[in-house]
Amino acid sequence: MLASASFVGLLIVIGLPLWWKTTEVYRVSLPYDKISAFNTQAxxxxxxxxxxxxxxxxxxxxxxxxxxxxxxxxxxxxxxxxxxxxxxxxxxxxxxxxxxxxxxxxxxxxxxxxxxxxxxxxxxxxxxxxxxxxxxxxxxxxxxxxxxxxxxxxxxxxxxxxxxGARSETADSTRRVRFPPGEGYHVVLSVVHPRPQDLKVELNAREAVEDYIGSFVDELDMLHNFTLKSQWLYLLNFDFQATEVKDESEWGRHFAVREERLHVLLTALEGRAATQVSDLPTLNLALYILPCAHAPLIIYDSENKKVSSPVQAFMSPKWGGVVFGNPAPADCGHTSATTPTWSPPLPLIMGTFIAQLRELLGITDKxxxxxxxxxxxxxxxPRRWEVDTLLRLRTLEQLAAAHHNLHSLAQLLGEISNIVINDEVGASINSAVTSSESAGEAAARGELLAAYTTSLRAFLAAESAFMEPSLLALLYFPDDQKYAIYIPLFLPIMFPVVLSLKNLILWLRKKPQVEAKEKTD
The missing domain is CATH 3.30.379 (Chitobiase; domain 2)
Known part of the structure; x- marks a missing residue:
């Protein structure tokens, strides 16, 4: 009977609490009430x-x-x-x-x-x-x-x-174009030269990026950290499926390409550009130099009308922009002993890139x-008041994104019981909640820079918590699988222990009577 009692005590007093403790899902205390009270529209x-x-x-x-x-x-x-x-x-x-x-x-x-x-x-x-x-x-x-x-x-x-639109969960036309909020961006200028043996290009891409793009992003340093890069890509031949059209220009013809065909070029550029070297989003700017045999390239819209512009270019939302470098007939004239040289009109080309960057970062056309x-x-x-407009836009957008991430995470935690919330994730969530409240108060007071900085902190903390890999640690081991493993392990042991409980209880009840009788004797 003492052996039975020891087995019962070992399993019930030590085994079950130990099993319960080692299999519980660890979650730090979170401010669910504050998260549920968040109202982005307010x-x-x-x-x-x-x-x-x-x-x-x-x-x-x-x-x-x-x-x-x-x-x-x-x-x-x-x-x-x-x-x-x-x-x-x-x-x-x-x-x-x-x-x-x-x-x-x-x-x-x-x-x-x-x-x-x-x-x-x-x-x-x-x-x-x-x-x-x-x-x-x-x-x-x-x-x-x-x-x-x-x-x-x-x-x-x-x-x-x-x-x-910035504080709404539904994307409007401007939101579908501009890049999502973030702490910083990579700006990469890719000079694509498909046939370097036929045309020599005199262009210092690094200086062009620093002089033009650098001067533009320096005025936005309170919003984002920008990293500027440049690269040359050779022998990237792309079939535009262009149609030769006779005209009265100096060339005597041009090559017409349909607008819907241009975005296929982005796939070819993505394969060679190697811009995904960081977790930060990349703003892609590509100068595609047309060979003399296929210049000039003119874009036609969906209505088969020529796009009238000093520079032929197009932009892809949340990716970047492409400018086509069309050399002039005089640049392509050469003899058998020399290779023609072309110097791109930098102010015109880089001005087009700046116009694309403005729209991609959130500065709308007027x-x-x-x-x-x-x-x-x-x-x-950029204009001074345009910077203020961007600060207001990004503040509301970052607050909306932080609230959306926190609401989604709280909903997931309520629906899936075995998501682990460790101390680090809990600290990020609490920091996001506190920063969101502070940013909303600063915005209401009109302290724009403080509101932007605090809303960025809230967005980054909420994003970090929502994307934390440790949240997935136990998702592959749901409760039904846990019981399927533990029940076959404990059930055979618990049967004799439970059956012996009746005799053990009867023995414990009779033992005081036996001891009292012995004392009487």
Whole structure:
């Protein structure tokens, strides 16, 4: 009986608790209540707008109309301040003919370097209703230009419809084109030269990347870390299935290629470009140099119409862009003893790449607005207010992505019981929750840089937790397989132990009676 009791004690007191402890799924405590309370659609960004006019009535009327134009957009909280222009500044703005000099005058009176702050300033000598440059200043002519001014603020500067799409789970047209949020990107320029023996190309790809692409991304260093690379790819012959068309150009002909055929080129480039050398996303820029025998190549759209552009190029959403280098007839003239030399027009080609990069990173093209003028870019650097637009866009997009990852992870944990959450994953989830709350509060206060930085931290932490490989550790060993293994192991042992429990209990009940009888005797 003592042996039976020892077996029972060993299995029930030690064996079962030990088995239970060693087979339990380890999960740290997570803030499920906070995750379930997240509402992506509730996030908004506060931004400051200062209206300065020649008189109080004009300032009040313009401010009121702007406020009315944005009242239906909960994604943006316009904090409008109105005032009268100082007399000396008003006289300067009325006497200066050049708008750039007028912007400098405004910059001398007000701080234009602050992110998330825009100045709307009245300037009577304007030839248009509204003028917008590269700084955080918008000029308007008079109160009659208020409607045009509201359109400029809505469609060019703040873009509330794009911000709504950034915090939504449904991708809009701009979101389908731009790259997803991230800490950094690789920008790789590939110069594709299929027939180097027929044409010599004079191009320093490294200097071109540093001078043009580098100058552009330097202004976006507060958003992302960019790594610039360049490479040459030779003997990559691609069959465009182009059709020779006679024309009146200097060549006397051109080669027509259908637009839908061009994306097959990306597959060939992916096989040779070797750009997947890092976990960071890669922005691909490819200059495809056409051989003289197949130049010039002209793109035709789906309606079989020639794409009229100084440079023949196309862009692939979330991949990059391709520019076709068409040498001129004079560049292809050669004798039997020499190989022709071509120097690509770098400003035109790199300007096309910059335009593609702008759209891939989230800077949208500006549609024409009657009565409004946006100053053309005089350099490759983005406009100051475009950087603010990107900061607002990425802040909401990163918050939405972090919330989506946290909601999905919490749902998976509720549906699949044997997912392990170790201390490292738990720390990432808690950091994502805390950073999301802080980013939302900073955005509501109008602290744009702090909101962006914190939302990026939340996005990276949520992404790291959701993609953690340790979450998959026990998914191949579900509960039914666990019981299928342990029951055949424990059941044969438990049968004699359980059957002996009856005799053991009877023995334990009789033992005090026997001891009492012995004492009486």
């Amino acid at each position: 996030h908004f960004i506060t931004t400051e707008l200062t209206v300065l006019a020649n008189d109080e009535k004009t300032a009040a009327d313009v401010a009121e109309l702007i406020e009315k134009a944005f009242k239906d957009y909960d994604v943006l909280n316009l904090k409008i301040t109105r005032g009268i222009l100082p007399e000396n500044l008003r006289r300067s703005l009325d006497s200066i003919a050049d708008e750039q000099e007028a912007v400098e005058e405004v910059g001398g009176a007000f701080d234009l370097t602050q992110h998330n702050k825009m100045y709307v300033v009245q300037r009577s000598p304007l030839f248009q209703d509204v003028w917008l440059g590269t700084e955080r200043v918008v000029f308007f002519r008079d109160a009659k230009a208020a409607d045009t001014l509201a359109k400029v603020l809505k469609q060019w500067i703040y873009e509330p419809t794009v911000l709504r 549609a024409n607005i009657s009565g409004a003028h946006v100053e053309a870019l005089r350099s490759v650097t």
